[in-house]
Amino acid sequence: MASISARRLKKELTEINHEGTPTGIKLLSADDFETWFFSIEVLGNTLYQGEVFKLMFRFDGHYPISSPAVQFVVDQTHQAPIHPHVYSNGHICASILGNDWSPVLSVASVCITLQSMLASCKSKERPPDNDRYVAHAPDNPKKTRFHYDVDRV
Amino acid sequence: MMDVPDPSDFPTPDLRALDASLRCTICGELYDGPVMLTGCGHCFCSVCVRQHIQRESDCPSCRMKTSEVAFRPNSVLEEVVGAWKEARKHVLDMARVEQTLAARSHASVALQTIPESSNPPSASVTPSSARSLKRKRRNVDYVSDSESSEVVLVDGSPTPKKRPGKVSKVSRANRGSEQPSSDPEEIPLDPNSNEIIDCPMCGKRVPLRSINPHIDSGCKDVGRPPSKISLSPTKARNNNAKTQWSSLFGAGGGSSGGPDSKGKGKGKDRSSPSEIPTERLANASYDVLKDKQIKQLLAEQNLPTTGDRKAWIRRHKHYLIIHNATLDKAMKNRSTFAELRQELKHWEDEKAKKPASAGVSDVVEYTKANDGEFKRLVQEARRNTKKPPPKDASPGISGQSEKTPSPVAPDIPVKSEDMET
Ligand SMILES: [Zn+2]
Ligand SMILES: [Zn+2]
Ligand SMILES: [Zn+2]
Numbered sequence: 099m100a101s102i103s104a105r106r107l108k109k110e111l112t113e114i115n116h117e118g119t120p121t122g123i124k125l126l127s128a129d130d131f132e133t134w135f136f137s138i139e140v141l142g143n144t145l146y147q148g149e150v151f152k153l154m155f156r157f158d159g160h161y162p163i164s165s166p167a168v169q170f171v172v173d174q175t176h177q178a179p180i181h182p183h184v185y186s187n188g189h190i191c192a193s194i195l196g197n198d199w200s201p202v203l204s205v206a207s208v209c210i211t212l213q214s215m216l217a218s219c220k221s222k223e224r225p226p227d228n229d230r231y232v233a234h235a236p237d238n239p240k241k242t243r244f245h246y247d248v249d250r251v
Numbered sequence: 252m253m254d255v256p257d258p259s260d261f262p263t264p265d266l267r268a269l270d271a272s273l274r275c276t277i278c279g280e281l282y283d284g285p286v287m288l289t290g291c292g293h294c295f296c297s298v299c300v301r302q303h304i305q306r307e308s309d310c311p312s313c314r315m316k317t318s319e320v321a322f323r324p325n326s327v328l329e330e331v332v333g334a335w336k337e338a339r340k341h342v343l344d345m346a347r348v349e350q351t352l353a354a355r356s357h358a359s360v361a362l363q364t365i366p367e368s369s370n371p372p373s374a375s376v377t378p379s380s381a382r383s384l385k386r387k388r389r390n391v392d393y394v395s396d397s398e399s400s401e402v403v404l405v406d407g408s409p410t411p412k413k414r415p416g417k418v419s420k421v422s423r424a425n426r427g428s429e430q431p432s433s434d435p436e437e438i439p440l441d442p443n444s445n446e447i448i449d450c451p452m453c454g455k456r457v458p459l460r461s462i463n464p465h466i467d468s469g470c471k472d473v474g475r476p477p478s479k480i481s482l483s484p485t486k487a488r489n490n491n492a493k494t495q496w497s498s499l500f501g502a503g504g505g506s507s508g509g510p511d512s513k514g515k516g517k518g519k520d521r522s523s524p525s526e527i528p529t530e531r532l533a534n535a536s537y538d539v540l541k542d543k544q545i546k547q548l549l550a551e552q553n554l555p556t557t558g559d560r561k562a563w564i565r566r567h568k569h570y571l572i573i574h575n576a577t578l579d580k581a582m583k584n585r586s587t588f589a590e591l592r593q594e595l596k597h598w599e600d601e602k603a604k605k606p607a608s609a610g611v612s613d614v615v616e617y618t619k620a621n622d623g624e625f626k627r628l629v630q631e632a633r634r635n636t637k638k639p640p641p642k643d644a645s646p647g648i649s650g651q652s653e654k655t656p657s658p659v660a661p662d663i664p665v666k667s668e669d670m671e672t
Binding site: 108113159163 | 276311
């Protein structure tokens with residue numbers, strides 16, 4: 099029998115294949131139960147009109163008891179969205195990925211939350227401590243202890 | 252890829268919803284030893300919510316504060332799930348057969364979906380034939396509402412006995428648009444007849460006395476939506492289905508049913524009750540314990556003391572979870588000590604097998620190296636909005652990640668646990 103995390107992820111994948119992903123979110127690849135990629139864009143009249151971002155999910159063997167490590171991919175074709183909670187290395191300061199994670203949440207619900215985080219953005223700017231953070235950031239954003247603002251996402 | 256049972260196995264939304272409603276929202280499996288949180292009433296597998304509670308002291312669904320003392324075994328739900336586990340495969344089979352039959356005789360199905368009141372009123376409907384039609388329908392309803400398989404259709408009209416073969420496909424299938432002068436085509440019903448005939452529509456072996464409701468239902472046995480049909484006694488007259496269903500109700504006659512088999516659990520030898528846990532284990536404060544004391548804790552539960560202190564603690568913690576979780580189950584469903592140890596070993600093996608998720612050590616490097624591949628994938632994904640690229644379309648991804656593991660892959664879960672404690 100496969101591990102709990104693999105079985106749970108398999109179910110989520112089945113649901114995505116059956117029901118599709120929410121509007122603006124597409125599964126790019128899910129070749130194993132460790133790393134999945136999605137493309138995400140914010141539709142409608144927002145600051146990110148026309149921009150397409152790429153999200154990476156990394157799962158450990160404790161998923162969904164422990165949260166997935168989620169970040170925007172930064173490469174030649176993708177940038178992290180300019181947002182007060184998103185660092186230029188793609189790391190995201192969102193409570194749902196840390197303290198507020200719940201095992202009843204899913205990959206799809208994280209995507210939707212991040213999408214609405216972008217949709218509600220009022221001004222495009224990096225977090226004030228961006229340079230300092232990016233210089234010393236761990237590879238895995240889960241190792242960062244973010245301090246969440248009052249306007250939690 | 253592994254086969255993981257899932258609500259999507261079912262062809263119809265109602266059955267999918269039923270299956271989903273009996274699943275834990277943490278693990279997605281059918282509830283295993285469900286417990287209810289007394290503050291909010293949400294339910295989870297005991298083992299799932301016990302693992303969660305080690306990290307967060309709130310309900311995963313509504314975030315209401317909670318703790319282990321608020322867990323109550325939900326024995327009713329446990330039984331429901333137990334019955335569903337038994338029945339699930341049969342229901343699945345029947346639902347699929349039903350779909351196939353429905354596709355084969357969709358003309359009849361179309362008739363079925365027309366509400367009774369929408370039958371075109373016609374002057375040429377003789378009172379007797381109208382009454383007959385009505386009576387027939389009422390009988391069908393009666394049959395489908397009843398749980399007794401002894402209900403017998405009685406047709407009052409003393410029409411001469413006709414061979415079932417005379418029921419022509421056309422006349423049946425078109426009945427909805429024709430005058431409901433169905434009596435002459437009605438196969439006469441002899442309540443005492445035990446004759447089994449071949450259904451002229453689908454060819455199935457059907458008792459003569461239930462052939463009319465069978466055909467009326469489009470060979471789905473009774474005129475009800477698929478999910479409700481299943482409990483019909485006419486279906487139960489089919490020998491095969493009968494044993495299948497009786498195992499669900501434990502009504503006897505089935506191979507696995509019967510009240511006798513109930514207490515025996517999963518066929519395990521329950522003769523020695525000392526093999527089944529009966530007492531809860533208390534959480535330990537590992538921080539204040541010496542190595543020797545932790546090893547002692549493991550020894551008390553007949554658990555191995557291999558590995559280091561970290562491994563001991565992790566082992567004991569998880570054993571506590573599965574031990575206390577099995578106590579939330581009915582006696583017949585509890586694991587034995589030996590099974591708990593086996594489960595613990597399996598859990599440890601899985602954790603050891605799982606490479607740390609930080610295996611992709613440098614995201615930027617990694618994605619750059621695969622850039623061309625990703626571009627292609629994005630295009631592919633754009634073309635195909637719902638489906639992920641087929642497995643063989645992206646051979647590079649998993650292969651690459653295997654090639655680039657960090658030499659000392661950090662064990663993230665353990666690290667984060669350490670940070671919390
Ligand atoms: Zn569960
Ligand atoms: Zn709750
Ligand atoms: Zn038939």
